[in-house]
Amino acid sequence: MKPVRVLIVGTGGMANAHAEAYAAMEGVELVGGVDRNPDNLHAFNAKHGITHAFDSVVDALEWGAFDAVSNVTPDAVHFPTTMPLLAAGKHVLCEKPLAVNHGEAVQMAEAAFHAGVVNMVNLTYRNIPAVMEAARLVGEDTIGEVRHFEASYLQSWLTQPAWGKWNEEAQWLWRLSSKHGSLGVLGDVGVHILDFATFVAGSNTERMSCRLRTFDKAPGGQIGEYTLDANDSATMQVQLHNGAVGVVHASRMASGHLNDLRLRIFGTKGGLDVRWENDQSILRACLEGDLMEATWQDMPLPAVKTNYVRFIEAIRAGEAVLPDFDRGAILQQALDAAVASDADGCRDLAI
Incomplete structure (x- = not known):
């Protein structure tokens, strides 16, 4: 070979x-x-x-x-x-x-x-078995027509030093500075959670409104050569092409969450709870036979190959x-709309 x-x-x-x-x-x-x-x-x-x-x-x-x-x-x-x-x-x-x-x-x-x-x-996060299995289940109509979802990507590296000292190390400081090429939490992890949600839902973003927030983190918003102006938290309201609506949020200020993603997605025949928390891949489902009692079951997770x-x-x-570059461009269009919405008083924008 x-x-x-x-x-x-x-x-x-x-x-x-x-x-x-x-x-x-x-x-x-x-x-x-x-x-x-x-x-x-x-x-x-x-x-x-x-x-x-x-x-x-x-x-x-x-x-x-x-x-x-x-x-x-x-x-x-x-x-x-x-x-x-x-x-x-x-x-x-x-x-x-x-x-x-x-x-x-x-x-x-x-x-x-x-x-x-x-x-x-x-x-x-396409490497996570729960994500890939959830996308398969939705694609096979297991939960029916998707109607509603909520997704979050929560990190806390701005409130504790478990990954390193963000205010001293360049590998973190550049992520807080637009001059150094950062799109903030929106570009860093917002892109992940948008993909996480829309990939599983089987539909891309049609409309978007967004609020971005940068918090005070240092005197004058500056540490050395780094101007700390990139957004630290993002909240989005999203409508998909399939008609589903949902909320998506991401933050670096989520104390108690080192690096956790979650998606709850609901359809006409059931719901899924997809999680990556504490480095654990978890998928739970409430499907047609369990809807009356609202019983959630842990789902088996086939192994998946990594992107590499x-x-x-x-x-x-x-x-x-x-996911190919076409997928990257689709996600970038949603990120651009989020930035434009925030700059325009959080106005709802078509994509």
């Missing part, structure tokens, strides 16, 4: 998860790293046994001895780093959100289509894989 040679672009914290996932796969070689920060780059390469180092995508492409790329750069860098990779015919797994606006996301999706390469957005595995398998098979 010919090895798939992978380049990692961006060598911050999340890049380690990508590298470790590929290293665990047979027939996958980590061949290079790209980062403008030489200290980060060389430490990352040394940690993962990577021999080639580049300070730009252009330099890596001049070398060219790779087949696929994991793009783990900050949000604002996804577009300028991915486009030349697609033009060179490289397969790309890009971190979420795909871009910082819908226009750029569409260009990336179109470029990937014309290049004929495997393209994927790393919406990591499916990305490599798609490359070997020469097939498309989901």
Whole structure:
């Protein structure tokens, strides 16, 4: 089996998860790293046994001895780093959100289509068995026509230091600064919970209203070079194309929740409760036979393959894989509408 040679672009914290996932796969070689920060780059390469180092995508492409790329750069860098990779015919797994606006996301999706390469957005909660099983059940009409849902993504890293000191470490501070490419909690985890909800519901967002809030976190809203202006909490009211309505919210100020997602979704024949809490995947259902007593049952969860595995398998098979850049562009359109709604007095907007 010919090895798939992978380049990692961006060598911050999340890049380690990508590298470790590929290293665990047979027939996958980590061949290079790209980062403008030489200290980060060389430490990352040394940690993962990577021999080639580049300070730009252009330099890596001049070398060219790779087949696929994991793009783990900050949000604002996804577009300028991915486009030349697609033009060179490289397969790309890009971190979420795909871009910082819908226009750029569409260009990336179109470029990937014309290049004929495997393209994927790393919406990591597609790795959760409860999410994939819930989507299957809804798709098979198990809960009937979807009518209502509520979804949340709750983190508390702004109220406790379990993941690190947010006010001292660059890996957290950049996420609080729009100047450093952050879309705030909306872009960081709001994109996950929008995908979490609409993927399971089997329908995309048709209308959206949103309120974003940035809280005071430091004197003058500034720590060193970081202006802390990115949103910390987001609340959305959403209508889907299938007619369902729901509420979606995300926060970094949710004390007591390290990294928890939940979706409750209700149809004409039953309901599902989908959770990722304390690193546990949970799916409960109340279906037709239990509706009169409102009894909820734990559901069996088949194992699922990770995005990294499916990305490599798609490359070997020469097939498309989901969630792709088209999906990333659809989600970006909803994120853009959320920002526009907040800027316009939380007005309800068509998408």
